[in-house]
Amino acid sequence: MIFDGFIEAETVFLWAIFALALLLGAAANKTNFCTMGAVSDWVNMGDLGRIRAWLLAIAVAMLGVVILETMGLVNADAAFPPYRSSQLVWAENLLGGLLFGVGMTLASGCGNKTLIRIGGGNVKSVVVLVVIAVIAYYMMNPFPDSDQTLFGLFFYDWIRPLAIDTGEAQDFGSLLNSDNALMTRLVIGIVLVLAILIFVFKSADFRSSRDNILGGIIVGLVVLGGWYVSSNVKINVDDELYSLTDYYGEWDMLADSEEGKPALGRPLSPQSFTFINPMGQTFGYVGSGLNRSMLTFGIMALLGVITGSFLWALLSKNLRFEWFVSFKDFVTHIMGAVLMGFGGVLALGCTIGQGITGIATLATGSFLALIAIVFGCAITMKVQYYKLVYEEEASFLKALVASLADMKLLPNSLRKLDAV
Numbered sequence: 001m002i003f004d005g006f007i008e009a010e011t012v013f014l015w016a017i018f019a020l021a022l023l024l025g026a027a028a029n030k031t032n033f034c035t036m037g038a039v040s041d042w043v044n045m046g047d048l049g050r051i052r053a054w055l056l057a058i059a060v061a062m063l064g065v066v067i068l069e070t071m072g073l074v075n076a077d078a079a080f081p082p083y084r085s086s087q088l089v090w091a092e093n094l095l096g097g098l099l100f101g102v103g104m105t106l107a108s109g110c111g112n113k114t115l116i117r118i119g120g121g122n123v124k125s126v127v128v129l130v131v132i133a134v135i136a137y138y139m140m141n142p143f144p145d146s147d148q149t150l151f152g153l154f155f156y157d158w159i160r161p162l163a164i165d166t167g168e169a170q171d172f173g174s175l176l177n178s179d180n181a182l183m184t185r186l187v188i189g190i191v192l193v194l195a196i197l198i199f200v201f202k203s204a205d206f207r208s209s210r211d212n213i214l215g216g217i218i219v220g221l222v223v224l225g226g227w228y229v230s231s232n233v234k235i236n237v238d239d240e241l242y243s244l245t246d247y248y249g250e251w252d253m254l255a256d257s258e259e260g261k262p263a264l265g266r267p268l269s270p271q272s273f274t275f276i277n278p279m280g281q282t283f284g285y286v287g288s289g290l291n292r293s294m295l296t297f298g299i300m301a302l303l304g305v306i307t308g309s310f311l312w313a314l315l316s317k318n319l320r321f322e323w324f325v326s327f328k329d330f331v332t333h334i335m336g337a338v339l340m341g342f343g344g345v346l347a348l349g350c351t352i353g354q355g356i357t358g359i360a361t362l363a364t365g366s367f368l369a370l371i372a373i374v375f376g377c378a379i380t381m382k383v384q385y386y387k388l389v390y391e392e393e394a395s396f397l398k399a400l401v402a403s404l405a406d407m408k409l410l411p412n413s414l415r416k417l418d419a420v
Contacts, residue, residue, distance in 0.1 A: 002234045006247050007260040010268075013233045013244065014300045017226065021304025024112075024222045024273065025119055026312040028305070031215030033057075034113045035351035036104050039377045044385065052200045053212040054355070059196040060220025061272075061360040065227055066189030070182055075231045076361040077169065078245070080269035081277070081348045083363040084169040089348075091162040092155075093368040096346025097354070100276075101376020103339025104351070105384070106332050111275030111340065111350040115302060119309025122322045127330075128337040129279060135341025136280030155346065171362045185362055192362075223356050226272030230297060244268035263288075267296035272360075274353025276344025278302050347372070379403055389420045 003009035027033065031053070038050035068074040077084055104110040107128045109117060114132070117125040139150045168174040173185030200216075201207055234241040237254055247254055248265040255261065262268065267281070278298025285294040313319040324330040344350050347369040349358050355373065358366030382403035387394045394402075394417055402417040404410040 022308035025305035025308025027218040031211040033215035053216040056216025057220040064224035097369040097372025099343030101373040105380040107336025131337035133279040133283035139345040
């Protein structure tokens with residue numbers, strides 16, 4: 001995709017992302033593609049159908065990324081956020097993932113599901129979105145009249161020194177064979193994809209579930225589409241091709257004026273779908289008075305998912321208004337939103353951003369974040385279930401110990417509650 005000017009190139013870039021997000025929103029609503037729901041089905045009912053759909057999305061995105069990288073059509077090394085950075089922020093991946101997993105359970109859905117629910121008429125999720133957006137924005141940006149961010153205030157001094165400098169990029173290919181990381185990633189990616197596909201399709205129930213198969217394939221292809229579009233928009237200047245990021249970096253030499261210059265250059269980098277940081281970007285965009293220079297991939301993705309979900313809800317006649325059932329329900333969702341805001345930024349992504357987009361790059365940090373997200377979600381659901389069954393008899397600590405015992409992480413002898 002080659003264009004003669006920056007404004008034209010960026011405009012096509014942004015609207016292409018909106019179109020992909022529109023498809024994502026409609027497909028996720030139609031097929032009930034939901035990470036929290038997938039973990040809930042697994043933990044509470046032993047049903048792996050939606051887990052398999054999620055794994056199918058990962059396989060599709062991963063296979064596409066490793067193949068297109070060898071063809072020079074995806075540039076995940078220059079990604080925003082930097083999934084393959086040589087700084088492995090393992091503690092942030094794990095803590096952020098854990099907080100996010102707990103938070104999305106309390107708030108009734110991950111970042112993508114929050115947007116899907118908004119499109120379907122759920123006003124509770126609008127409140128969740130606003131809270132996440134404020135937290136995510138100030139995790140990355142200083143408070144008014146200050147140079148202090150939430151990340152700097154609560155995390156930087158103690159958690160960033162724990163990062164490990166891998167020397168090379170942190171993806172599996174670079175760590176195992178830095179001399180030929182590209183082909184190593186291709187081999188590893190194909191092996192992992194084959195293993196995932198065997199696991200996914202060995203289930204007869206899954207093979208007969210059109211929605212799960214459709215959801216997994218479309219979500220995976222949309223994530224791959226985001227990588228492809230953001231890696232291949234080029235600007236022709238005197239027969240020399242510039243990426244959006246490169247053009248921005250040399251704006252004073254290449255452009256005639258400041259007209260059309262984005263506020264920031266990093267959001268022009270190769271990337272794909274993630275939703276927590278973009279919620280923060282949307283807060284900044286609204287605060288700027290809808291200044292076009294603040295528009296990013298993430299903001300267009302957020303708007304596209306909501307619109308796609310809304311259109312499907314209209315077509316399927318499933319548009320429903322929903323509000324908090326009680327003050328306790330309100331507080332629980334607010335707590336969940338706060339944890340999602342902190343956790344999503346710390347972990348560098350959400351169930352889509354790390355769980356599919358990041359995993360597709362084979363980044364070590366993405367796998368750590370995904371494991372922590374699933375664990376945080378699963379343990380929260382188990383604690384909630386024990387407290388529901390045992391009511392006043394089950395303190396949080398007793399429910400937590402019983403849940404950890406169920407997951408074989410503590411000996412059964414420590415439990416005070418019988419297994420349920």
